[in-house]
Amino acid sequence: MTTSSRVASDNPIVYIVDDDSSVRAALEDLLASVELRSLTFGSAKEFLAHTMEDVPGCLVLDVRMPGLSGMDFHRQMTELGIGLPVVFITGHGDIAMGVEAMKNGAIEFLTKPFRDQSLLDAIHSGIEKDSERRKSAARTSELQARWASLTAGEQDVTRLVVQGLLNKQIASRLNISEITVKVRRGHAMRKMQASSLAELVRITEKLGM
Structure with missing residues (x-):
């Protein structure tokens, strides 16, 4: 796992899960160039071993990885209580795979090579969605406490x-x-x-x- 910390820790964070170290490094540099913090992981298992920060975020997830694939991990996220919006990236995608990912709630399904701006737009959309989700959850939690x-x-x-x-x-x-x-x-x-x-x-x- 590596981290980019050019901005304050209370800012949004992007989690990158890809088994290709060169892809992880390139994405980390891209996000740093627009002052977005990132944490990178070589596998879904490595990501799960990390304690997520209590800030809005987004997960950039490779489709095909050794062990637990990105698609399989995405299906399990709800059961695991992980509400992060997901942006898929892949060099081996097809239309059926993309449709399945979007039906399961992914923000975007990008096939390599993709435009940097397309990825950044998807990530910003994911962060905004997660921010709204967290605000709604906090509001509900507050109301539940009042009721209790x-x-x-x-x-x-x-x-x-x-x-x-x-x-x-x-x-x-x-x-x-x-x-x-x-x-x-x-x-x-x-x-x-x-x-x-x-x-x-x-x-x-x-x-x-």
């Missing part, structure tokens, strides 16, 4: 509130007083940081409720 801060009773009331039930109906459904419903509802609104019922509904929808 509610008591069981507050959660019960909230579920019925967002269904459109009135306080009196909720009290009857849960066999509690209407005052208790109002108190739990108020606590839930505050903990969920919802300024209105409409906002509370939107939050619970994002949580899949």
Whole structure:
């Protein structure tokens, strides 16, 4: 594994997995020329042994490699919990292979030799996609933490509130007083940081409720 670190560590990073050392070096130089950090690996196994940085990134992946091929590794990424967008590069690709890669979510499938700008465009697209994915995941995690801060009773009331039930109906459904419903509802609104019922509904929808 080698690394290029011309910019700050909190910037995006591009992971390059290719068994050809000359290709790895050329791609590393290309990315450094546009001030993109990179880490290079000679195999998928070597990449998996590395702890990924907690920053947006993109994976440039060779299709054919000894051991676990790029295509096989791409299929396993979801199971392994790796959400990095993938840009395939290959000197042995065909249309069917490219179609399969794109169907499986690859950003691009480039056949060598390819234009440097085509690769850079694909990488930037991948980094942007990963950045948005990470923001969405962080937002969902924050909402889940808010929901977990509610008591069981507050959660019960909230579920019925967002269904459109009135306080009196909720009290009857849960066999509690209407005052208790109002108190739990108020606590839930505050903990969920919802300024209105409409906002509370939107939050619970994002949580899949």
